[in-house]
Amino acid sequence: MLPSPSSKSLESWQTIAKRTQQHRDATLAAVEPPIPDLPELPLDSTPVPKTILTPEELSITESDPVDLLSKLSSGNLSSATVTNAFLRRATLAQKLVNCITELMPQAALERAAYLDAYLKEHGKPIGPLHGLPISIKEMINVKDHTCNAGFISWSDRIATSNAHILDILLAAGCVLYARTTQPQTLMHLETSSNYFGTTHNPFNRNLTSGGSSGGEGALLGMRGSCLGIGTDIGGSIRSPAANNGLWGLRPTSNRLPMQGMTATMLSAEHILAVIGPLSTSLAGVKVFMKTLIDAQPWIREPSLVPLPWKTESQFPIKGGNKTLKIGVLTDDGVVRPHPPVLRALTSLASKLASVPGVEVVPFTPLKHDLAWSIISSLYFADGGAEEKAAIAASGEPWRPLSNFILKENPNVKSLSIAGMWDLTAKRDAYREEYAAHWRESGIDVLFCPVGPGAAPPIDCARYWGYTAQWNLLDYPALIAPVSKVLADDVVDKGYVPRNEQDRYNHELYSPEKYVNAPVSVQVVGRRYEDEKVVEAMEYVQEKLGLPWAKYV
């Protein structure tokens, strides 16, 4: 329940935050049977569920979402059972890693019961995602619920309708049961706000879950969800996917519905945010994309492009093998990735080279530092005025990474219209130059790091280059878990950093600090070749048996 505006104006940001946490806790308390409080929070949270949940709950929540869909649509599992298992595990995840803004047990279980009854009555599922519980990042509007983009001053904003994407997923049979944390301003590659504090990495609580869709990342990393919705304007789907050993896709812009978000800069066109899936399987990513695009969202939302989701192979077959030319970029020339990332990519490249039909070539970066200077200025073409006003309005403190991206970032400038057009022209020239560079390389897809290391320690995610690069170019980019930090990924003590960012990153790392962190790769394709990126990784997974390990 919301206070009236007059009473609200007297409230401190602390009071608002407290009330928001109390609301969250009340929604957790309504989950049955209750999850006990934990006496102590371990470094690695991932073994905890098996000490608390039932074998059936463990089995359900650790299933591939596509296997769940098969059991749900045939009636072998009820949506009520599946939904309650995820509600229970999400409650536990919140207690361990602080990733939930609210659960919706009552509405979710009512919806699940409706779907179970539907299946019984009609003898067929309501749609391709019949009965599947999904989680969503808080900024994606849910009718009659608050949407605050991580700003305390926006605490009284109530969505008057569902986001378009949510309408389609519900029509396809999903059950919405959890909303997840996000950072102040939404412009961090971590998740830290004055509403809820910090979201932690399930594998190592000293590390970040990533961001800005870091509540999704941590929840899925804990297997408190198997399919969630994030958004990405600089890495916000991919950083949480990578940090938590998940699959995640930043699709090309204007393929998935964007109507109904709560955020700053919503009408800025110079750099487009995208929405996309995080999942515990690649099949989960695929079914998400196909279901949404098959619904022809461009009819309601005319900014979208009516490109069907292609199901035919995007690669020629020769001698029974798909032929793929894969580029490998290990280092963007600005900040060198940590040893585990270099080792994982190098090892992957050598394995790939042994797959029949696959050709592996090195790929040279092209001015990735220029790309960052363009995109980080275009993000905040108003000089960050909208974010600064939204923070100032409540008197809440600046979180460290808000400060980093808005105040310490030398590219944040208040532009004139002419200045913005100039910068847009630079962006387009760079895009055309990169298109020519890609064409000359002849590659189909590119394998590269997701960041300059595995999940960094809290408040240290200060280099966006490996993800923001593909936002500037608007290339689709898929995250795949391939390894973890190993004890023998030792520090390169002789390394001489190239610049201040490189030095900062180099000094962050030791295998001890990063222990247990997942290591992922990013698979990038040309603009609108989302299907090609997914298919390439699917083929690689089939041939090499990735990811590195099963979750359990």
Add this chain to the structure above:
Amino acid sequence: MLPSPSSKSLESWQTIAKRTQQHRDATLAAVEPPIPDLPELPLDSTPVPKTILTPEELSITESDPVDLLSKLSSGNLSSATVTNAFLRRATLAQKLVNCITELMPQAALERAAYLDAYLKEHGKPIGPLHGLPISIKEMINVKDHTCNAGFISWSDRIATSNAHILDILLAAGCVLYARTTQPQTLMHLETSSNYFGTTHNPFNRNLTSGGSSGGEGALLGMRGSCLGIGTDIGGSIRSPAANNGLWGLRPTSNRLPMQGMTATMLSAEHILAVIGPLSTSLAGVKVFMKTLIDAQPWIREPSLVPLPWKTESQFPIKGGNKTLKIGVLTDDGVVRPHPPVLRALTSLASKLASVPGVEVVPFTPLKHDLAWSIISSLYFADGGAEEKAAIAASGEPWRPLSNFILKENPNVKSLSIAGMWDLTAKRDAYREEYAAHWRESGIDVLFCPVGPGAAPPIDCARYWGYTAQWNLLDYPALIAPVSKVLADDVVDKGYVPRNEQDRYNHELYSPEKYVNAPVSVQVVGRRYEDEKVVEAMEYVQEKLGLPWAKYV
């Protein structure tokens, strides 16, 4: 040859204009056999060619471009013969209606000879447009030629490479032989500059040829070209197509290559300019679209969408007939069209209703006045500063319609970044509202006016609403010639204008002033449904025998 900068800075705008005209005249004088000067310029220029050109030249230049292509690719006609016929007729068109900035007889005839030799040597055409002469608007870059966007101060700008579209069309076999006039600023629906003065309408020299691709319009109207390239950000392909009895398509944005234009506001994304064809036949429009899209221009130009040009029918067939639901909008509720437009649309609607499988329904306009206020502000988000500076730099006078659109237009305001984002949000809300309105109507395509009358008298094209509407929505829009102004299209003397714009338009008209002017319709489709729009008109033409009359 260009003067050195030091000498140029001493030149008056009149001197620059004079030299530009002398260059143009020299290129005309190189065409053989020469076209005589005309003692007198008649009101209707269209009968003049048959008094000057040979029967073969008349036959070639009055052919459907697709018939020409068939003869060119089989060797029944040589490209040299065809090119020279168009060079001769273009020379005559220039003398009659003032539509040419330069001809390229030597380069064109050398290219034609090369193509003729290629066909002889290889026994097959070089590409799908083998040997076909095409004309282009001046702003589309031609390597080593000047490109001035209608500003005297830009007279020394030389393109360092061809526009992307030109490269593709040349690779497909085209011959470039003519460049055509455009207005100062490019932001008129007429064609008037201080380089060349006014371009006239071939059917009635007191009327405008339209603009800003009005040189193309007049040249094709005179049959001095059969296929030309224009651009459109508010009606600049469609107004010249309609005013000159031609076919023209404003495609959805990002389907055809845009690299290599000379204009102001090139990086503005809020309203995207598009490039597209004007032709003497609908088949010419189709072959242009298909050739360009089949070349996969998105590889070089990553802002383009990789949507193939669909050749399969976009309409279901029932009982041997295509089923189409056609909306008809006769009046946008802001400015009522003149009697010939209302009569032509009403008559067309009643004929359409008799075609089996076609359902005709009225379509209600939705806030078209709001649309104009949004788009005309977004055009000039910098308050028109770039245009004003480009005019001021040479001291050239403001042409009347530059004054109208930039100085008299109350929506021209210098916006802040936040102001621009606000207006972009209004644009998007309007687009979504219109998408819902269209969906509710259930129509496939919409037939509506191209403007509030046929081609208006010179300097009187002051209402953009009927074309700019579809730029704001980014809907594809095809122009089809359907009638002409008739003596019994009398003034509605009892009409009470709704507003000042409506009064101005109402008072412009009399059947005497507009005598002989073509009357056209606009066929509009949903975003990216370019193929549907073309196919709908093709079907209507097949069933109703449009256009109203053959040119000769």
